[in-house]
Amino acid sequence: MEKLRVLHVDIGGCEGCNVSIIRAYPKLIELIDLDISYLRDNGFKFDDYDVAIITGGVCMNEPSKIEKLKDIRKKADVVIAFGSCAAFGGILRFCRGGQEPRPDHRNFQPINAVINVDYSIPGCPPTPQMLQSFFKFFMSGNEARLRLFKVSANIKKLSGFDLLDDIVLTGLCIGCGACELSCPTGAIKLIDRRPTLAQERCIRCGTCYIRCPRASQLLSMGGEKR
């Protein structure tokens, strides 16, 4: 079988997602031909791609990044927002400027604020196995398994705050504890069988929402949340 041409581009983040992709590559090498900036000098390896994986959030004050994203969209048949920053804004939402090193602008958005995204995969960062699983189901055409990531592609923000609003405060929480287990920063704790959120610890990665059986079920049934 011909290998998929896969482009990876990072448009601004902590590099955690990039490391994850590189760690995933050895097990994907038979399936995909990965064009990643760490393996070449400049420009792109091919003119067009089957899949583009984009990591990092887009700085809306940086026209060159916005143009770059639009250019990638034209080159690739399928665009994946990989990692919480690219998918939902993530911790970049809290950028206030002036830090060393950069970013030094205030307004960071998920990439679907600029271009159409086909799949959003949250995680801060997602594990290498996540990407391996994704390609396994993508290449076998198992859309049922990828549905959650497909509907996530239309969501512009997702966090512990949304989980509280949509699931806990509406009474839909069943008290299973999946959110508590999934929070990478320990912001969610179950008290009296219901989640509570330590707001200052929430990095808006969206993992809790995607992992909540009820929230993810509502999303994949076609519930829209933009």
Add this chain to the structure above:
Amino acid sequence: MIGITDNLLGSVVGVYLARAKDEEILKRKVASGGAVTAMLIYALEKGLIDGVVTAKRVRGFEGQAIVARTREEILEAAGNKWSIVPFAARVRAKIEEEDLKKVAVVCLPCQAQFFGQMREFPILETDFGERIRYIIGLFCTGTFAFEALLNYLRIKYNIKAEDIKNITLKEGFLEIQHDDSLLQLPLKEVYSYLQTGCLVCTDYTGMWSDISAGFIEKEKGWTVLITRNIRGEELVKGAEREGYLEVRDGSHVMGDILRAAREKLARAQKNMMSLL
């Protein structure tokens, strides 16, 4: 035999009616065939897993996540819980504490969804999906918001939580055994005490499981097993081959399961319209 389908029930490889061959299991499990217990004991004794994470009823309605590593511990955990156990975080703690490498998880459809997603799409480095060998999902019509239900039982029937010995579902009734008496509550009466989250759940059988298990009224004494992948299929066949399980074709009960699944879906859609 039904082919692999993707429908209201999710992916289906095989549908069976099964029951434990062990008399002791059958004695303890009168409502269904004890097939899940038998399969777990088989997996444990043959070294396919080194522990079972499940919920055990500790008092009244309350359940607690436990790890069963022996036949006796599995037998003790068997039985209905009727309340959701905050399972996920406890499962990780249990797996790490006891250093389990291959576990079977017995859970409800919502929990099966979470564990299944975690196994197939690990988002976090701390995910432990690769340690979950089997996910066994139980048919589920919902769990009770048990504080509210217990309150109702106390006010209306003067039944205290700690006096409840057993709860069983019998054709439209919830039978509550407390001290020496038996209370038959029509389901309609307690319906509003189901958790709101369960009222919008669309998954009756647990589509993310390797094996879904439950029972239907017309096949009393048998457990319905739906295998969803090769892993599940091998567990059922292995348990049958090694003499732990008596298995027969269950294609004829598909209609009943589909009907129950459709009812749950319809309930979810109706409730979702009013809740969201």
